Amino acid sequence: MTGPVANAAYIAIADTPSFIFLWVGDGLGLEQGRQCLKKWGFRRCEDICWVKTNKTNATPGLRHDSHTLFQRSKEHCLMGIKGTVRRSTDGHIIHANIDTDVIIAEEPPYGSTAKPEDMYRIIEHFALGRRRIELFGEDHNIRSGWLTVGKGLSSSNFNSEAYVRNFSDKDGKVWQGGGGRNPPPEAPHLVLTTPEIELLRPKSPMKNQQQMQQQSASISLTPSNSTNKLATLNSPQNPNAIGLNQEASSSNFSGPGPWAPPAEGFKGREGGNMGPDDRQMEITEILNLIEH
Template identity: 30%
Template structure:
């Protein structure tokens, strides 16, 4: 091919390239939007009010489970106790009353709680059944404390960390905002809450459907307009209720929460707190209710047909 022909072909290809429209990619830049508007990115999540929007099968499952849980639930119990009396009273429940629970939640969305000292003093392995499930809530600033606890040899032998849940408030005006960071000059603010779910004993997703229903709720929750102003949003209770079919549930809040974030009693739970609005817990009455209900909800075929399952083994 002659030199003139080569030059002509090169010019033709150059013209074709230049005539093509430039490719424009559109994407959401929530960081830039926050700088311009001061609106937190979590406020822009479209399905924060209803995370099941567009998933009718899962919505049906949640509705069936909600009715099933309500059918096998105890009276809402509150136990109003000062923080320094929590450990002695829980010891009495273990030794004298012989109480055990299958689901225990510790902590709430308030940053002044003393979770680490309580966990190191309390023989939780004797308070919780095997298998059992432990949910521990703490702000992002207290992750180091929880990590230190989980790395303790005695604790690691008794509890196995399985899941981590995250709750995000919508902004600094939220009652769930954890407060000012230790480093006020920090560029990024840690405002999320973390929950470590630990398991005692052995539970397998594939074979223990009568004990656990996994994969129903998401690991990330964002505060919405439907969230009640309480020390812990009702949705976070539902995560524990949906996960385990157990009826014996205990929630320990080792902190003063005040009037802005009151502690409300919830059906199916014994809530221990210095500020619980209801103070009606009686060991004898509680045992009688559990004897009538049973320690676990019975299996319901409609729920079993809808609930998500782990992928089948390749073997």
């Protein structure tokens, strides 16, 4: 398919969200591929590179054409996305950080359009939707779980009714999408998951995780006694303890920050300065209240 026909076909079959993987060869094909993705309503988000080896299909001469300055030994597959998918909320739609963007695989015999099997594996791992279609396919592209379309196919056993039933729920309803809505986790066309699978899923770093780790390290380096225990309870990470101390005093600390020694500038219930013995009794009283 070329021109307006191809454009209309991609727009008609592309759900929201959806992903496209487009082989573009090398050189000029990279720029042309990006233009195609933009015209079809996709944003380019990844570039998967196939580095070719020729251990079993070595040829006596170099393969190149009059437009190249270097010997071609790789191909690119551009990945485009339509819609918006976030790793933090849409883990039932995509499974990120499990594959690399480089494939090292044998080059097919001269004239063959075959691509690496690893490409299928990457797509199936990443995109958790089960509605998968391959365009311009040939007999060697037929794969379980995929709908293969192409004029190079010698036969077909496609049944449209059976195909639709594969993606319907118990009531026969099929997720239609549209309107920019992402499918819910229970959508019938998504790959089912289990708690065991979720435990294995790579997780994104927590927000401010590094800062929390630094604070934890600073706490562990301080001496372990009742004074530091009270300082820990009054940390920003322990709002409940802060609430208890606010009940005891309207101004917890007059020091420069939340980690200042609690005995310095500590004021009693009446707001007056306290002696060492009175301060110790006040601290002991609060600790007993927290522990019980």
